[in-house]
Amino acid sequence: MIDNDTIAAISTAPGQGGIGIVRMSGDNSIKILRDIFILPSGLRVTNFKDRYFYYGKIINKDKEIIDEVLVVVMRGPKSYTKEDVVEVHCHGGMISVRRILELVIESGARLSEPGEFTKRAFLNGRLDLAQAEAVADIILSKSQEAQRASISQLEGKLSKEIEGIATALLDLIAQIEASIDYPEEDLDYVSPEDIEKELDLTLERIERLIETSSSGKLIRQGIKTVIVGKPNVGKSSLLNALVKENRAIVTSIPGTTRDVIEELITIKGIQVNITDTAGLRTTEDMIEQMGVERTKKSIDEADLIIAVFDGSLPFEVEDKDILKRVEDKKVLYVINKIDMPRKLDTRNIKDIASLEDIIEISVKSGKGIDRVEDYIYNMVYSGDVSIDDGPIITNIRHERLLKSSYDHLIEAKAAIDIGMPLDLVAIDIRAGWEDLGSITGEFVTDDIIDRIFSNFCLGK
Ligand SMILES: Nc1nc2c(ncn2[C@@H]2O[C@H](COP(=O)(O)OP(=O)(O)OP(=O)(O)O)[C@@H](O)[C@H]2O)c(=O)[nH]1
Ligand SMILES: [Mg+2]
Incomplete structure (x- = not known):
């Protein structure tokens, strides 16, 4: 009401x-x-x-x-x-x-109530639910790219794609129902093969949207980037270079950084939470030990690790430990201090990393810092996702519904494969179609609507 x-x-x-x-x-x-x-x-x-x-x-x-x-x-x-x-x-x-x-x-x-103006805009049909959610996201966005993704959602880019997919499914349901009701009329008859073909096309479209959600997450929440490396390789120097101010203390004494230092920066409109950590080594110093423990925790939570190595020193057992510790993470390998004579045998890194993930820099001369920034930026728009291409899924609710829709359509295909009657196949397809309708707000319960709008700010 x-x-x-x-x-x-x-x-x-x-x-x-x-x-x-x-x-x-x-x-x-x-x-x-x-x-x-x-x-x-x-x-x-x-x-x-x-x-x-x-x-x-x-x-x-x-x-x-x-x-x-x-x-x-x-x-x-x-x-x-x-x-x-x-x-x-x-x-x-x-x-x-x-x-x-x-x-x-x-x-x-x-x-x-919070969000009640926008809720009325939705209930009165001025915006669909995905567009209304975009309004809150625009207000909450912390970087240019996040805001840009939300504007595109408010403009209806996502809704249009979802509606396109939903319409295709509804047509399919109608065809199936016609075949069930008037089996003798060949005109409307749709074969199980035709249904599968149509489902495959739809699944592909849904999958493409789901794939954008990892970019969406990075755009919306920022990239959690953690700089690690053994002591004295130049981690704090790199942080300062990226933040563009002397945020962390830099000295030639190994073990300078004791605690985790976090900074928020934007690189070309993308929000990056960048963390400098205590150099990883085994140490007797109690404070440093605690720092090392915190470093380990930061590694676990990171979207991207920047592992820094000192190009002017031989590869050491601590470097090896670091490679081991980050092996299951997304890692950018940075070789620093290339302004000094090379002592590091880079084969140790090249053996495990692909070349595009290795960047040589000198924080001292500023060389290569821009490449580090480009790398972080490109991480968001990796693969097929480009900025001006189609909609990007930034909302977890949308991602869940797309996945659920996908699963229902897979079930529909499985039902066809085992020769189930078409009316049962249609039930799965309909469930997938309804999930899509929940994104734009055609099929949502009042409590979901209330929950969505209660997260808005007052006066919006
Ligand atoms: N020559 C040269 N020296 C550098 C470079 N980057 C950093 N340094 C020096 O290396 C030393 C250590 O730098 P930090 O940034 O404190 O190193 P860190 O990795 O944070 O060290 P801990 O906090 O002790 O783990 C300092 O004396 C820096 O001036 C570089 O590119 N070239
Ligand atoms: Mg440091």
Whole structure:
């Protein structure tokens, strides 16, 4: 059921700022504005043009001026929620917005729940569910690429692809049902082979989307990158070079870094959580030992390991230990200090790593740092995924539903293979189709909708 009472919230972030916005949506929003707003010209609120700014004063029942403001009226259905929406743009800071919010609530509006404006936009058919989720993601995005992926989702790129796949499945279901109902009419007859062929095409499309989810995860959450290596190879120096400031202490004394140091950077619009660690070696020093333990934990959690080796020293047993410790991770092998005479036998690394995963650098001269950045960036858009290509799955809910849909269609194929009757095959296909509909919001229960919107911020 859609509540169409009038909701209100402060839509700007709390704290000091140039302007603050109080927003209302619902049948009474224009009437409420009429009660609290006066214009120098005496123009009536009910005569306001849509989407025009009007200057005036907000007053309370005692005619006290609360603030000087600009207001805009957007009558439904041409508004964000498809209902009558009013925005009051007042002075920023905590007090004006709060007093105006209190006033509109006294005048009959209700404080909105988190995400309730967008929920109404969804329930009133202005956005589908995937698009509504994109709105929250845009607000939460921490890097340019994450925001870009969400904008594309809001534009409906993902929804369009999902709907395309769903339509193909629905056509198939219709054909199967026609064959069951009118088996004697060859015209509509669809053979099990035809069904399998169609399912294969659909499975391929779903699979392609699922494959983008690993890029999606990296885009959304950032790449957890951990720099490891034996002491003194230049790990902290590399961190400082990537962060572009002297964040970590660098000295020529091995064992300088004792604790894990974490920094957030963006490389070409991609968020990277970069961690410098204590050099890995066996040590008697208790503090260093604890650092080494933390390094091990960071390795476990990393999306990418940058294993640093000192090109000016022979390959040592500690280097070997490091190779061993990171062997089941995604690793970039960095050979540092190439400004000095080479002593490292790089065969030890080349034997286990492919060439594109080895980069030679000198933090001292700055050589090769850009290649390290390129490598991290390319990790996100690896394989078939390119930035301007199709939609990217950034949402775990979508990923789960796609996988579930995929599994149902595989079951449908298995059912055909063992000669099950077509009406049973159609049940599996229908389940796969419904999963797709849950992404765009055609088949979702109220509690799922509530859960999704409760994660939004207030006023959106
Ligand atoms: N010649 C040369 N020296 C470098 C280079 N990179 C780092 N160094 C020096 O190597 C020494 C160790 O650098 P750090 O960055 O502290 O090394 P680390 O791996 O963090 O060492 P720990 O924290 O002790 O594990 C410092 O004296 C740096 O100035 C380089 O590219 N060339
Ligand atoms: Mg260090």
